[in-house]
Amino acid sequence: MIRKPGQALILLAGVAALAAITLSAAGVTPSGCTSIQDQPPIYSGIEYGAAIQGIFDNFLSNGGSAGCADCHTSNGGTTVAAGHLDLDDGVSYLHLINVRSYDDANLFYVVPNHPEQSLLFQKVNCAVPANGERMPYLGYPNGTTILAPDQQALIYDWIAEGAPVGPTDGVFRNGFDLRGLIE
Numbered sequence: 289m290i291r292k293p294g295q296a297l298i299l300l301a302g303v304a305a306l307a308a309i310t311l312s313a314a315g316v317t318p319s320g321c322t323s324i325q326d327q328p329p330i331y332s333g334i335e336y337g338a339a340i341q342g343i344f345d346n347f348l349s350n351g352g353s354a355g356c357a358d359c360h361t362s363n364g365g366t367t368v369a370a371g372h373l374d375l376d377d378g379v380s381y382l383h384l385i386n387v388r389s390y391d392d393a394n395l396f397y398v399v400p401n402h403p404e405q406s407l408l409f410q411k412v413n414c415a416v417p418a419n420g421e422r423m424p425y426l427g428y429p430n431g432t433t434i435l436a437p438d439q440q441a442l443i444y445d446w447i448a449e450g451a452p453v454g455p456t457d458g459v460f461r462n463g464f465d466l467r468g469l470i471e
Contacts (some may be wrong), residue, residue, distance in 0.1 A: 320415025320422075322434070327441035334446045334456040336381060343439050344375040347424065356424055371420070373397065381453055384408060392419040403447035413440050 334340070344356040360375035362368065369375070372390035374383050389395040389407050395418055399405040410417035412424075412435045422434065435443075449456035 316416065316418045318410045318414040318417050321410075321413050322437055322440055324413070324437050324441040324444060327438050330442065330445045330456075331449070332456050334442065334449065336446070336451075336453045337377075339442055340446055341377055341380060343435065343443070344380055345377060347435055347439060349436065354424070359425070385451055389419060395419055398447055398451050400451040401448060403444045406447050409440075409444055409447055412443060 344360070346353050346355045348354050357375045357377070357380070359370040360373050361370075362374040362376065362379075364376075374380065384398040385400065387397050389397060395407045397406065397408045403409040407418060411420065411422060415422050424434070446456060
């Protein structure tokens with residue numbers, strides 16, 4: 289395929305318009321989103337268990353310990369997880385992929401190949417996601433425990449690569465990269 293001058297700008301504008309329509313379907317357009325443009329894209333080798341579940345288990349990089357699964361746990365099915373979303377190791381994947389949000393059935397936690405439509409990415413990337421509050425909630429709104437931009441980008445890249453349980457292979461992007469949500 290030969291790209292004509294200006295074609296990329298038209299494509300970007302179309303993607304941005306589609307994203308805005310999709311994101312506002314639930315009535316709220318995400319805002320206050322962290323830019324991940326400066327993060328180098330990871331096209332292959334993202335493994336759900338090590339990378340994404342690793343963030344759910346412990347997202348602190350300063351030697352501390354805090355993870356999404358600290359609140360989003362059912363303790364082996366004995367309690368109701370925060371937001372009715374269980375991110376415990378071994379069950380989280382099945383609770384995310386093409387699963388409707390408990391709070392808004394118009395939204396899905398993870399839409400493979402579409403991070404801009406995925407509530408999980410909005411929740412970790414935007415001060416005002418399409419539903420609810422930015423995560424992790426602990427310490428927010430002072431911002432002390434929001435995920436680092438490289439962690440947000442890793443979640444974005446994993447979803448953009450199809451959100452596989454195994455390693456990503458980088459096939460779908462073919463060199464085109466639009467990172468993050470456009471405000």
